[in-house]
Amino acid sequence: MINVILLGAGNVATHLFRAFRECKNVNLIQVYNHKAGKLKDFQREVATTTDLSKLKTADFYVLALKDDAINEVAEGLHIESGVVLHTSGGKDMKLLSRFQEHGVFYPLQTFSKNRNLNFREIPICLEASSPKVLGRVRKLAVNISDNIYEIDSESRRRMHVAAVFANNFTNHLYELSSEICEENGIEFDILKPLIRETASKIESLSPKEAQTGPAIRNDQHTIQTHLDLLNEDQQKIYKTLTSSIQKTYGKKL
């Protein structure tokens, strides 16, 4: 049985909690958070604490915290044994080097509390302070996911940038699209089948093969018509992305 303590009560912590609770071989023994209020959802199912000095002894201490809080919590964490992990895409493993056995356990996904996710499909990127520790972290990870990758801090940081484009920026385009609909009395729902298909399409085609639209066709008439309908901020994004599409295909086709 692998004993795990979870530090954090946000989106990532909540999803890890749900995933670990369903594992036969994992015993989630405690959840820590500095604010008591956020522990309410966990209390019925597991021991909780707001006091780092009251942590139990475990095999893994998983810091599922905001990037800025990792260092602070790590400083207050005094343990005699066990592996300390953080779950951040952007932060170096070295942040935890005060602990003899440490590593990174980064689930590459966008988490919101109210969404149910199948954790088995989520890629988990692992890194560890030694091959021996990596082996133990991997044994933990396979309990919840079928997609385990070993990735060092440098590559993880680069992957995190790629994820910002694929998730944060993509979602912002959805937001801009919904704004344009709203400004014009169009239901945003009408675009949802298109959004679904845009994401599905790249399961069978590369994004390069899937590209369509006025920019790649260099359809100046449509581009100008579109610009005339947009406000200054929207125009800036339209122009930047149109010129980037044209550069991509002008250079490489």
Place this chain on the structure above:
Amino acid sequence: MINVILLGAGNVATHLFRAFRECKNVNLIQVYNHKAGKLKDFQREVATTTDLSKLKTADFYVLALKDDAINEVAEGLHIESGVVLHTSGGKDMKLLSRFQEHGVFYPLQTFSKNRNLNFREIPICLEASSPKVLGRVRKLAVNISDNIYEIDSESRRRMHVAAVFANNFTNHLYELSSEICEENGIEFDILKPLIRETASKIESLSPKEAQTGPAIRNDQHTIQTHLDLLNEDQQKIYKTLTSSIQKTYGKKL
């Protein structure tokens, strides 16, 4: 029985062909294209022609053509009766005003020949030269889709801009993301569960509620780390979208 002739042999025409062929109440009697080569895929199932003067008589002539070709084909089309429709999101219905009965039949989706789509889920935006014609176009549309909208040329043009953000620009972000992966020896496949969830998330949350990442957290440290990893073109897009996210939430939160 509704008799339909399809003009065009590209992605939209191919998908409309497949959808109409499955309808009990629709008889797809002919496909026209100016190039014979592109008609090969249709010939086994339907009469084809490359000569506009050899079109049969039908209830509907559906011009599923590139924006730039609509006018040219319309000029060569001499019919005695029937409704002439185009399938473009960006073009005005007036383009077909030489025909007594005309309209627009715009399926809001991204089409590639090798993708199978469930047409019933695809929104079809209709417009027609008179209420009577609209009624007839609607009778045609309900045979292939459960999502029929009546939308005028002005709104359709605006919706088309929103679709460019949600589809063309989003796909380009996938492309940039895959480039960053490739440059750093990371498999793009690792990002696919994230891309799927990003699109699925907005079925239950608004894009505004779904937004996460360094831009909305105003995490300058991570933003700077990311910029340092990108080339000039990638930086430009990163900065433009980050500042747009911050403006959206700075203004409205």
